Amino acid sequence: MDVDYDFHIESPPDALKALFKARRLEAEPAYRSGVWRFHELLPFLPDLSRVVTLFEGNTPIYEAPLSSEYSGISALRFKHQGLNPTGSFKDNGMTTGVTVARQTGASAVACASTGNTSASMAAYAARAGLQSIVFVPAGRISHGKLAQALEYGARVIELDGSFDDAMRIVRELAVETGLYLLNSVNPFRLEGQKTIIIEMLEQLDWAVPDWIVLPGGNLGNCAAFGKALHELATLGFIERMPRLAVVQAKGAAPFYKLYKSSDREELVPVSHPATLATAIRIGNPVSWTKALRSIEWTNGVVEQVSENEIADAKAVIGRDGIGCEPASAVTLAGTKQLVSSRIIDRDETVVCVLTGNLLKDPAYTIDYHSRKLRLETAEGEKMILVTRANAPERLPADKDAVRRHLKL
Ligand code: F0G
Numbered sequence: 001m002d003v004d005y006d007f008h009i010e011s012p013p014d015a016l017k018a019l020f021k022a023r024r025l026e027a028e029p030a031y032r033s034g035v036w037r038f039h040e041l042l043p044f045l046p047d048l049s050r051v052v053t054l055f056e057g058n059t060p061i062y063e064a065p066l067s068s069e070y071s072g073i074s075a076l077r078f079k080h081q082g083l084n085p086t087g088s089f090k091d092n093g094m095t096t097g098v099t100v101a102r103q104t105g106a107s108a109v110a111c112a113s114t115g116n117t118s119a120s121m122a123a124y125a126a127r128a129g130l131q132s133i134v135f136v137p138a139g140r141i142s143h144g145k146l147a148q149a150l151e152y153g154a155r156v157i158e159l160d161g162s163f164d165d166a167m168r169i170v171r172e173l174a175v176e177t178g179l180y181l182l183n184s185v186n187p188f189r190l191e192g193q194k195t196i197i198i199e200m201l202e203q204l205d206w207a208v209p210d211w212i213v214l215p216g217g218n219l220g221n222c223a224a225f226g227k228a229l230h231e232l233a234t235l236g237f238i239e240r241m242p243r244l245a246v247v248q249a250k251g252a253a254p255f256y257k258l259y260k261s262s263d264r265e266e267l268v269p270v271s272h273p274a275t276l277a278t279a280i281r282i283g284n285p286v287s288w289t290k291a292l293r294s295i296e297w298t299n300g301v302v303e304q305v306s307e308n309e310i311a312d313a314k315a316v317i318g319r320d321g322i323g324c325e326p327a328s329a330v331t332l333a334g335t336k337q338l339v340s341s342r343i344i345d346r347d348e349t350v351v352c353v354l355t356g357n358l359l360k361d362p363a364y365t366i367d368y369h370s371r372k373l374r375l376e377t378a379e380g381e382k383m384i385l386v387t388r389a390n391a392p393e394r395l396p397a398d399k400d401a402v403r404r405h406l407k408l
Pocket residue numbers: 088112113114115116117118184215216217218219220221222279280325327328355356
């Protein structure tokens with residue numbers, strides 16, 4: 001399902017662009033949100049006084065010299081959606097999704113999640129006074145995310161199965177019961193996620209980058225980004241399209257396989273997805289048809305990267321002083337690969353979207369720096385080789401020993 005509009009925008013694009021920007025200085029709660037200040041481009045809500053907001057969005061764009069050099073691009077930037085209230089891009093979509101849930105009179109909201117959706121939904125449901133129920137694959141979501149869902153008061157149902165099992169069950173429950181489904185199959189969530197693109201372009205003074213690179217899991221973001229760009233082009237906000245590059249982890253890359261297939265007719269699910277980037281450990285993404293449409297609209301590409309490429313790219317992003325969770329680092333790893341295969345030109349401009357905060361999954365980062373990253377696959381356990389480890393150094397609690405060690 002899509003939200004489709006008969007846009008009735010009276011002001012010319014330039015006037016609206018100025019208005020969006022000016023709203024950042026207003027006290028009005030809805031305009032302090034980096035989602036709702038763009039409401040003319042998601043005009044499904046007549047009354048902004050009842051939005052459920054944590055003042056999401058308004059996330060920064062960073063230049064990143066080490067990451068640029070690593071990828072071979074002269075102008076690579078990161079838009080960091082991990083600096084949202086609950087630490088991921090999901091907040092852009094939950095403010096719209098939960099606002100609609102409350103409006104429709106739902107008493108409980110639900111989702112399947114690899115962690116971030118559940119953390120975000122739990123927070124926004126708490127703000128709205130709604131019960132939230134999250135379904136997660138037992139033992140396969142990071143502690144940071146699980147902790148958030150528990151703290152925000154969600155009922156956390158750990159299922160002995162995969163994310164895809166959880167997704168199937170919650171979709172069926174939403175049809176059979178009164179649970180309001182807040183996965184990205186909910187089109188109102190995607191309306192909020194469109195503003196990631198709108199805000200990015202605003203921050204670039206509406207100079208369209210050549211490429212926007214994003215991770216692909218359940219493919220909601222790809223669906224939302226393509227819709228945003230299509231609408232912005234149709235309404236005259238931009239004169240040309242950037243190209244989208246979706247990057248998946250090799251062990252969980254059904255969309256990459258679809259993209260590479262000759263007819264692109266039907267996505268074949270991956271039955272045992274395997275990646276340490278647990279956020280995107282998904283074998284049967286629900287939004288693949290919309291994501292494919294986004295790739296077509298933008299002349300986009302799909303890439304896949306290996307576990308050690310993800311791990312090293314994440315460490316490089318950290319050394320730029322930025323940091324992110326593993327799933328976000330596929331963007332830098334993917335850019336590097338697309339540059340070496342000459343799909344992205346060195347002189348092109350690239351914005352990578354970092355989707356989640358470094359602190360979401362500290363266990364991964366510590367294992368990386370201690371050279372203990374291991375992936376369980378159907379063929380057994382595999383060590384992930386890393387090249388930028390920065391292990392802690394243990395010393396006796398003795399000043400002289402410390403001086404000797406640090407050569408001070
Ligand atoms: N990056 C992070 C940090 C994520 O949490 C997710 C998805 C993605 C990328 C992929 O985005 O699904 O729109 O393609 N996380 C979902 C969740 C599945 O349950 O938190 P997508």
